[in-house]
Amino acid sequence: MTSEFRLPALGADMDEGTLLEWHATPGTRVKRGDVVAVVETDKGAIDVEIFMDGVLREIVVQPGTKVPVGTVLALLDVEGNTPAPSPSAAGAAEGAGRAKISPAARRRARELDVDVASLEGTGPEGAITVEDVERMMSSPRTSSPSPHPAPAKSEEGAGEGQRMREAIAAAMSRSKREIPHYYLSHTIDVTAATDWLAAHNAAAPVAQRLLFAALLIKAIAGACRELKGFSGHCRDGRYEEAPAVHVGVAVALRGGGLVAPAIMDTADKSLVALMDDFRALVTRARAGRLRASELAAPTIILTSLGEDSVDAVFPIIQPPQVAIVGAGSVADRPWVSEGAIVPRKVLTLSLGADHRVTDGRLGAQFLARIAEKLVQPGSL
Amino acid sequence: MSEPVRITYREAVRQAIREALQADSRVFLMGEDVGKYGGCFAVSKGLLDEFGEERIRDTPLSESAFVGAGIGAALGGMQPIVEIMTVNFSMLALDQIVNTAATLCHMSGGQFPVPVVIRMATGAGRQLAAQHSHSLEAWYAHVPGLRVVEPATIDDARGMLRAALACPDPVIVFEPISLYNMQGELTAAASVVRLDGARVRRVGNDVTLVTYGASLWRCLAAAEALAGEGIDAEIVDLRSLRPLDDATILASVRKTRRAVIVDEGWRTGSLAAEVGMRIVEQAFYDLDAPIGRVCTEEVPIPYPKHLEDAALPGPERIVAAVRRLFAHDQ
Numbered sequence: 001m002t003s004e005f006r007l008p009a010l011g012a013d014m015d016e017g018t019l020l021e022w023h024a025t026p027g028t029r030v031k032r033g034d035v036v037a038v039v040e041t042d043k044g045a046i047d048v049e050i051f052m053d054g055v056l057r058e059i060v061v062q063p064g065t066k067v068p069v070g071t072v073l074a075l076l077d078v079e080g081n082t083p084a085p086s087p088s089a090a091g092a093a094e095g096a097g098r099a100k101i102s103p104a105a106r107r108r109a110r111e112l113d114v115d116v117a118s119l120e121g122t123g124p125e126g127a128i129t130v131e132d133v134e135r136m137m138s139s140p141r142t143s144s145p146s147p148h149p150a151p152a153k154s155e156e157g158a159g160e161g162q163r164m165r166e167a168i169a170a171a172m173s174r175s176k177r178e179i180p181h182y183y184l185s186h187t188i189d190v191t192a193a194t195d196w197l198a199a200h201n202a203a204a205p206v207a208q209r210l211l212f213a214a215l216l217i218k219a220i221a222g223a224c225r226e227l228k229g230f231s232g233h234c235r236d237g238r239y240e241e242a243p244a245v246h247v248g249v250a251v252a253l254r255g256g257g258l259v260a261p262a263i264m265d266t267a268d269k270s271l272v273a274l275m276d277d278f279r280a281l282v283t284r285a286r287a288g289r290l291r292a293s294e295l296a297a298p299t300i301i302l303t304s305l306g307e308d309s310v311d312a313v314f315p316i317i318q319p320p321q322v323a324i325v326g327a328g329s330v331a332d333r334p335w336v337s338e339g340a341i342v343p344r345k346v347l348t349l350s351l352g353a354d355h356r357v358t359d360g361r362l363g364a365q366f367l368a369r370i371a372e373k374l375v376q377p378g379s380l
Numbered sequence: 381m382s383e384p385v386r387i388t389y390r391e392a393v394r395q396a397i398r399e400a401l402q403a404d405s406r407v408f409l410m411g412e413d414v415g416k417y418g419g420c421f422a423v424s425k426g427l428l429d430e431f432g433e434e435r436i437r438d439t440p441l442s443e444s445a446f447v448g449a450g451i452g453a454a455l456g457g458m459q460p461i462v463e464i465m466t467v468n469f470s471m472l473a474l475d476q477i478v479n480t481a482a483t484l485c486h487m488s489g490g491q492f493p494v495p496v497v498i499r500m501a502t503g504a505g506r507q508l509a510a511q512h513s514h515s516l517e518a519w520y521a522h523v524p525g526l527r528v529v530e531p532a533t534i535d536d537a538r539g540m541l542r543a544a545l546a547c548p549d550p551v552i553v554f555e556p557i558s559l560y561n562m563q564g565e566l567t568a569a570a571s572v573v574r575l576d577g578a579r580v581r582r583v584g585n586d587v588t589l590v591t592y593g594a595s596l597w598r599c600l601a602a603a604e605a606l607a608g609e610g611i612d613a614e615i616v617d618l619r620s621l622r623p624l625d626d627a628t629i630l631a632s633v634r635k636t637r638r639a640v641i642v643d644e645g646w647r648t649g650s651l652a653a654e655v656g657m658r659i660v661e662q663a664f665y666d667l668d669a670p671i672g673r674v675c676t677e678e679v680p681i682p683y684p685k686h687l688e689d690a691a692l693p694g695p696e697r698i699v700a701a702v703r704r705l706f707a708h709d710q
Binding site for chain 1: 415637664665666667668669670704705706
């Protein structure tokens, strides 16, 4: 039977998008999660994943067309009663046969989540090599040779920056219009955590070193598991707790603006695995290579303004989420401990939460849980 | 520990035979012209005077007969070292080696091991023409029941014979004709070399050259030229052609992601083909380029110097094969 593949909303405030390129052609067999198209939104070019298995039958919207959310982009023959396409169907449609890619490069691309279709090979017979894949990761998308002009200029060009600004303005205005925020802040001694981190990093190989943010992310995920009402979505006045915790991390882009992609299944990951994901996410965010699912997935967000910055941040919830945690800088401050004033590493955590879903009392417990986890970093 | 000394490959082999004869009265050497003439390649020169006719035995020109006699002696408790002048002539003894030496231990349920060591010269480079210059190692490496080794360095030439004699299986030792005059340093490590296992002779990151025998030195020359182009080659010396040391080959290829196999045998049905296939079977997803091979041209080895050189897998051909793995416009 035939199914319609429609333009999904790639963010709370997206109402239209420009189709930039197709990664599939009629006859291509696709499965849930495959990136089939790239769509330009206010937040840059986003890889759009398909959410059903099948064979692409017909492309309805051609590259370069701007269409509203919900528009049918392509028609699919879904699994069950589909004539099997010939294995060469996809290649044949490209004309010149399959693009050459070395086995090692194909595996590396999968690890790094790089779309090989956009790469130009420098190996023998023009094959894509590991180096080509890795070069893609270290440079913004715009520098890669692409048949389509300007797929993601999120880091350059006034027009792009302006659109990003408008997108943030729309989301934040809606948040402040609709969500009755309450704010709490809690200043804690994190010396134990910074000491533990220093010891871990001194002993660990470079690839396994952690940033303080990794501890924070993990602590938030743990607190979300223990207390309901912070990790989920509120739609049409109804709150639903998310089945899995995906902590989004606000990443500032070099050209201005920010995005907050999710570290999937945050609570289930070890600190090292979480750090790996975090690093990869930041790299891809800055290269304009985020997946739609990562942008839509966060169930709660952490915003941290980094070292040597401000003491505290009072962030605005990103709808339809219901909570956001802010972290100021970890700083040396006088601290009263056992009746004496001693220098300690101090951090102010803050919580912006949705009063329709929780009250300040529960919010206070939530912040306290995060703090408890941070002072016992070994158990994270 | 004594200071390293410089000796020739020939002298290293002679020292190894001499040491074996001194160490064990069951050891004896036999072959065509090994006694009075001192060996076709002068390897056994002086040994007849030192050890006498009982232990340094000149044989009739019948490879089948004297290799068979060596197998019989091994079955009878001796430790024979049989020299065949070149691998080309070993064809006459192939029945004894493949049908007898390689099978008896198996067919007797382990009761009759055949601890014979058969040395033979191999390869081209000395203008000895088509009946004395071939590299037929792959034929022996094909046969279960045999151990096949090819020392490429002074240390291995000095040390592998002892390990071969200690091995209960028949061991074929190939000695590249073109290396007999090569000089090099003999180190203390020669006294403890193993019979099996490949060795990394040059560490590099960009491409693995898998080779053995005289081609090791062609690869080292090629690696120097490649270094000038910014290509850092790693060189794996197989040493043992049966069994092959997959682990060392694969570890190197997984690191460099590219491999060129350099083999003085002919390409068709070669050891290079076997090594390449093992890489594809076990490290396909680590490869960043097709595997390359540089082998001897498929002709009987020519007599004229320039044609002999052109037929062999020389450094220029190795460099060109490596370049093809990097540049897409060649």
